[in-house]
Amino acid sequence: MNSTAATRPNGLALFILPSALLFALFFFLPIGLMAVMSVLTGNPVVMPKVAFTTRHYVRMIGDPFYLEVIWTTVRIGLVTTLVALAIGYPLAHWMARIKSRTGHALLLMAVLAPMLTGIVVRTFAWMTLLSDKGVVNETLMSLGLISQPLKLMYTETGIVVGLVHIYVPFMVLTLTGVIGRIDERLEQAAENLGASPLRAFLEVTLPLSLPGILAGSLLVFALAISAYVTPILLGGFQIMTLPILIYQQISANFNVGFAAALGIVLLVISLLLVVAYNRALGLVSGQRELQ
Amino acid sequence: MMKALGPLSRRRFLTASASLGIGTIAAPYVARADDPTLRITGWGGKWGDIMKAEIGPAFESEFKCKLQTDSAFPYLPKLQASSRSAPIYDVLHTNSNEQWAAAEMGLIEPKIDPKLVPNLADVYPYAISDKIVGVSIFTSAIGLGMRTDKGYSGVTSWKDLWDAKYNGVRGGYVIPVNSLGQAFLMMCGTLFGKGQTDLDAAYAALEKLKPIKIVDFTGAMEKMLLSGEVGMCVIHDSGIYRYDGQNQPTDFVSPSEGVLSLEQVLTITPGSKMKELANAYVNYMLRPEVQKRLAETVWYSPANKKVKLDAKYDAKLLTTPEKVSKLIQVDWKWYNERKDEIDQRVNRIFRA
Numbered sequence: 022m023n024s025t026a027a028t029r030p031n032g033l034a035l036f037i038l039p040s041a042l043l044f045a046l047f048f049f050l051p052i053g054l055m056a057v058m059s060v061l062t063g064n065p066v067v068m069p070k071v072a073f074t075t076r077h078y079v080r081m082i083g084d085p086f087y088l089e090v091i092w093t094t095v096r097i098g099l100v101t102t103l104v105a106l107a108i109g110y111p112l113a114h115w116m117a118r119i120k121s122r123t124g125h126a127l128l129l130m131a132v133l134a135p136m137l138t139g140i141v142v143r144t145f146a147w148m149t150l151l152s153d154k155g156v157v158n159e160t161l162m163s164l165g166l167i168s169q170p171l172k173l174m175y176t177e178t179g180i181v182v183g184l185v186h187i188y189v190p191f192m193v194l195t196l197t198g199v200i201g202r203i204d205e206r207l208e209q210a211a212e213n214l215g216a217s218p219l220r221a222f223l224e225v226t227l228p229l230s231l232p233g234i235l236a237g238s239l240l241v242f243a244l245a246i247s248a249y250v251t252p253i254l255l256g257g258f259q260i261m262t263l264p265i266l267i268y269q270q271i272s273a274n275f276n277v278g279f280a281a282a283l284g285i286v287l288l289v290i291s292l293l294l295v296v297a298y299n300r301a302l303g304l305v306s307g308q309r310e311l312q
Numbered sequence: 313m314m315k316a317l318g319p320l321s322r323r324r325f326l327t328a329s330a331s332l333g334i335g336t337i338a339a340p341y342v343a344r345a346d347d348p349t350l351r352i353t354g355w356g357g358k359w360g361d362i363m364k365a366e367i368g369p370a371f372e373s374e375f376k377c378k379l380q381t382d383s384a385f386p387y388l389p390k391l392q393a394s395s396r397s398a399p400i401y402d403v404l405h406t407n408s409n410e411q412w413a414a415a416e417m418g419l420i421e422p423k424i425d426p427k428l429v430p431n432l433a434d435v436y437p438y439a440i441s442d443k444i445v446g447v448s449i450f451t452s453a454i455g456l457g458m459r460t461d462k463g464y465s466g467v468t469s470w471k472d473l474w475d476a477k478y479n480g481v482r483g484g485y486v487i488p489v490n491s492l493g494q495a496f497l498m499m500c501g502t503l504f505g506k507g508q509t510d511l512d513a514a515y516a517a518l519e520k521l522k523p524i525k526i527v528d529f530t531g532a533m534e535k536m537l538l539s540g541e542v543g544m545c546v547i548h549d550s551g552i553y554r555y556d557g558q559n560q561p562t563d564f565v566s567p568s569e570g571v572l573s574l575e576q577v578l579t580i581t582p583g584s585k586m587k588e589l590a591n592a593y594v595n596y597m598l599r600p601e602v603q604k605r606l607a608e609t610v611w612y613s614p615a616n617k618k619v620k621l622d623a624k625y626d627a628k629l630l631t632t633p634e635k636v637s638k639l640i641q642v643d644w645k646w647y648n649e650r651k652d653e654i655d656q657r658v659n660r661i662f663r664a
Contacts, residue, residue: 064392064393066393066395067392067393067394067395067396084656086656086659086660152541153480153541154539154540170480175525253528257525257526257527258486258526258528258662259526259662259663260663261659261663269488269489269655271386271389272385272386272388272389272489273386273488273489273655274488274651274652274655275388275389275392275413275417276652277392277393
């Protein structure tokens with residue numbers, strides 16, 4: 022074996038090095054700093070006497086309010102994911118199986134078009150629809166169907182509506198690729214063997230599209246639990262989620278340590294989900310765990 | 313004898329192009345490198361517009377410097393993260409509650425030296441009272457804002473806000489992040505308890521305010537009031553008066569129990585390398601002509617006693633010792649010491 026060739030870095034490694042360094046600098050370093058800040062009594066850069074402490078985590082565990090905030094965040098994330106999946110799956114299936122190129126292009130444009138507008142603008146659009154003086158309530162009241170405005174905003178439902186609208190394209194685009202790669206002849210074979218179209222879908226297409234369902238759900242859930250603008254605007258500050266609490270701690274309480282601890286909790290929730298996803302994907306694809 | 317230039321190689325071309333590019337980008341900065349830069353904070357909107365168009369350039373011209381304004385709120389976390397010896401700002405402009413928090417963290421100098429800021433001698437006592445760190449250059453009156461087209465009448469007291477007829481159209485603030493909300497909480501203690509510090513009475517009163525629509529900034533409240541989404545709310549006078557002449561069906565009510573003070577406070581950071589310029593800026597902002605121009609643009613009550621506003625503004629703003637005496641100042645030092653506890657409680661109260 023040529024020892025020179027063995028020690029020489031290969032070209033691909035050198036090619037990856039800049040992006041790896043960038044990733045380390047702007048991803049791992051900030052997370053590491055956040056983890057350190059979460060167990061310190063202050064900022065060591067600007068404060069002379071700083072010690073290790075667990076008080077931020079003790080405070081979080083000791084007060085049921087924070088646990089309720091964590092559960093509210095997770096609940097909104099789960100409901101958003103399920104609704105986005107329910108809306109996104111049929112659309113993705115249609116996009117993946119449509120024969121017409123024009124039809125596919127039109128559907129793709131329909132899915133992508135909302136993403137060309139900023140999240141703030143889209144959320145404000147929902148506010149004009151859902152507020153007490155919004156289009157929905159004013160229309161219903163002018164038709165005499167209701168006498169008092171329906172409480173469509175400042176509720177978890179309002180937040181979920183806004184988040185689903187924003188994140189459905191992520192679900193659709195993830196699912197379309199996976200469903201598009203499923204061989205249609207498998208469904209046809211199932212039907213030739215006597216299965217109804219529904220059974221063929223349930224027993225062939227759906228299991229084969231599970232990796233897409235899991236990937237899309239993971240993406241939407243992670244985005245939904247870390248959303249800030251939509252929960253603030255459509256929740257009217259009456260629905261407290263982790264990102265809102267983190268912002269409050271930074272901007273108004275100037276408690277960077279506690280904000281960092283809350284950030285770590287948000288990160289841990291996301292990581293647990295990734296691990297669960299990995300295991301679930303391994304199980305459905307016949308492996309114990311993805312390597 | 314001149315050395316002849318060699319043929320233009322690719323390396324030489326790239327070097328020359330890069331040098332030219334960097335030189336072009338850097339030229340304006342190099343040209344202004346001699347001008348000292350004063351880094352300040354400031355609001356956006358009408359305040360930001362007039363500061364950028366008139367007040368700021370006039371200061372730059374007179375003091376031969378550059379003003380670098382950060383109007384991207386929140387300022388205090390940025391100052392908190394910067395080095396004490398080289399702070400991100402020289403002059404901090406915020407509301408009083410944040411200035412107290414900054415003082416407690418040692419991020420600002422608690423007092424302005426009257427020898428270095430001569431105009432300090434002309435301000436109303438509230439502007440440099442023991443409830444203020446630095447100096448309050450303007451104040452707004454926090455009271456009640458209401459729609460005038462909904463048949464609401466006879467509103468004279470803070471307690472009118474609790475009237476059941478405002479259920480569904482009542483407006484307030486996210487107390488943990490908003491000065492008006494925090495000041496209002498203290499007022500609740502006065503209205504229904506033993507005084508500003510009676511938190512239990514304040515919490516009980518806030519509980520009875522529900523249903524209420526809450527926002528984080530006064531600008532959002534202004535929009536909700538203008539759209540009719542809110543009919544009665546806590547707001548500062550400037551948030552109503554700035555729409556003067558636009559025929560908006562809104563009005564400001566000064567409650568009989570007094571109006572709360574929303575101060576615009578300037579302080580200087582201890583590590584500033586531009587102390588002289590920073591003091592000059594504070595003094596400049598207290599000049600009668602600067603105060604008049606800003607007051608008549610954004611409807612803030614000037615802190616300088618010598619300012620003579622036009623009749624329209626004089627009639628509504630706090631421009632005499634008698635009017636100023638109606639102002640109720642909040643003990644922000646006391647409040648900030650209990651902020652975490654208060655935030656946890658009010659977050660629970662206003663949770664849907």
